[in-house]
Amino acid sequence: MSDFRLKAFYSVAKNLSFTKASQELFVSQPAVTRHVHELESMYQVRLFDRKGNTISLTEAGRVLMEHCERILVEYRKLEYDMHQLNNECAGELRLGASTTISRYVLPPVLARFTERYPKINVSLIDMNSRHIENALQENSIDVGMVEGVFRVPNLRYEPFLCDELVPVACCSGKWNVPEELSLEEFVRMPLVLRERGSGTLDAIEMALSEKGLKLSSLNVRMYLGSTESIKSFLRYSDCMGIVSVFAVDRELRSGEFRVVDVDGLRFKRHFCFVSAQGQEADTALNFIQFVKDMVKNV
Template sequence: MSDFRLKVFQSVAKNLSFTKASQELFVSQPAITKHIQELESTYQARLFDRQGSKISLTEAGKLLLEHCGRILEDYKRLEYEMHLLHNEYTGELRLGASTTIAQYVLPPLLASFIKKFPQVNLSLMNGNSREIEAALQEHRIDLGLVEGVFRLPNLKYTTFLEDELVAVTRTGSKLQVGEEITPEELLHIPLVLRERGSGTLDVFEKALQQHNIKLSSLQVLMYLGSTESIKLFLEHTDCMGIVSIRSITRELYAGQLRVIEIKDMVMLRDFSFAQPQGQESGLSQVFMQFAAHHNHKL
């Protein structure tokens, strides 16, 4: 029901390209141009400055973009609430999840949700926690699922699950470590860690600070972009990794990895929903409520 011209404008404004908007919306470029011209005619204002092949927003364009996101969000909320009158759940829900959550927590939940709400068009973006928060702020997703300890003031966070990080090595590693080490011993152990921006590294770094240890003082062999990469790296290298306990259930059961206790170093964290402040309704809320009723299975 929403004014498609606003979607066209938002896409052109975001990409600063008529061609990219055409590709994103699966609409011909002449049609994109026509929609923009109609908006400019309606508001009697030029929305884009054109300089050769480059375009930029005019002041009128910036004003329209400011309202555009809210208007399209209101349309989406209206569609959802009208369907609720008939107990129908339909529409689009764009999720974004940090890597650990996307790989080890969400799959069974998504399967159950799709079975319960087959009319909902569900999509999932994967990235680290900072990337998911950025996607939320840029309105590329509707609801984020993130980990870590840092919080942005313009986002609302709702905890739905607890997690623990552990130190692991491969069984049979030549690394000379016992069943328990002190935090200070970490200074002399080669490590493989998640990348900057990941919730896993945020939690580990904060735990180190509690013992006055800087991340920069550790012997980090590699920073990798996923827990799966860390596990594969550990298979072939005599070093230690820091990962979610949820990510190594199979490897522990198979005897491939072993957990090393770090004395007095607690690495607990929350998995949280993240959403823009004031946008706490619609299908995002349905999914959050569904997850709350099913988190005992996660």
């Protein structure tokens, strides 16, 4: 129903790239260029300034961008409401989830959700918590699911699932890590942790601060960009990692990894929905309720 020319323009304007827009929309770059040219011809304006390989919005482009954000939101609402008249849920749902949630929590949820609502077109991007918050502010996604403990003031956070981060070691390591460590012993242990900006590292730093410790107090050998990278690293090293218990469920049950208890130190957090205040799409609200019901029944 919506004018694809507006979608094409909005994607180019948001990414400041015709190439990225074509990848995001799954159409050819010449097709994106043609749609933008049609808008420029219709309004008799230039929407982008081109300098070499870079582009920027003109004044007309900025005006159209402001209207596009509102129009595309209304198009999604219209599609949802019209299908609701026939007791159908349809429309577009753009999700963003931090890595731990997207890989270890969401797969069974999305499988059931898309089975129940086959006419809702779901897309998911996998980024760390800080990038998810940025995507919401840029209107690139409808709702995010994050694991961080820091909060952006103009966004709404709603916990939906409790998670625990656990120190783990590989059982086949060269040296035997004790099953329990004192806080002093833990500080000396070589660690591999998630990168800056990840919700996992935020939660670790908060738990440490409650014990009067800083991240710099730890013996961190390496920061890695994903939990899977940490798990792979642990298989070839004698370091410990700190990861979500959801991420190592299979390895713990198989006996490949084991949890190491640290006296007096617990890393707990909540996975949260995050959305723009008062701007939640109907499909997003429907998804949020679906997840709440599913978690409640687990």
